Amino acid sequence: MIRIKPFQIAAVVLTLAALHAQPEPRDRRVVFSTFHGGDRNDDARAVAVDAAGNIYVTGETESRDLKADPVGGKPLTAAVFKAYLTKYDPSGNQVAWRKLIGGSSNTVTHAIALDAEGNVYVAGTSGARDLPMVNAVQNQQTGLN
Helix, strand or coil, X not given: XXXXXXXXXXXXXXXXXXXXXXCCHHHCCEEEEEECCCCCCEEEEEEEECCCCCEEEEEEECCCCCCCEXXXXXXXXXXXXXXXXXXXXXCCCCEEEEEEECCCCCEEEEEEEECCCCXXXXXXXXXXXXXCCCCCCCCXXXXXX
């Protein structure tokens, strides 16, 4: 996890570096690296790679200018942190898509998993009582935040 402190430049948020898998560590080389984020604090919490080599990164963002589509189709309210999920192509040169997940309160992700059918699963925490729900086992938040 890379965390940008308030006194650091917020645009330099996350550097992704992919290493070629070589038998000897001395033969490994950086294939690509990139910045990821927006105008405020952004954290990367987990990364996964699918069978085609696409790279998935999840975490939370405080940025107001991170270009992403909200899950559930409705614009997110002014929560401090929103969870994001980004898919990069195998070369790391392009963002295939980016999604924001959240509601009226902080939402963060902590883990990511992929299955053989190409589904992406993220796990995290949220204080938002208005998260978009689909086929929910529990459709209301009952705990305290």
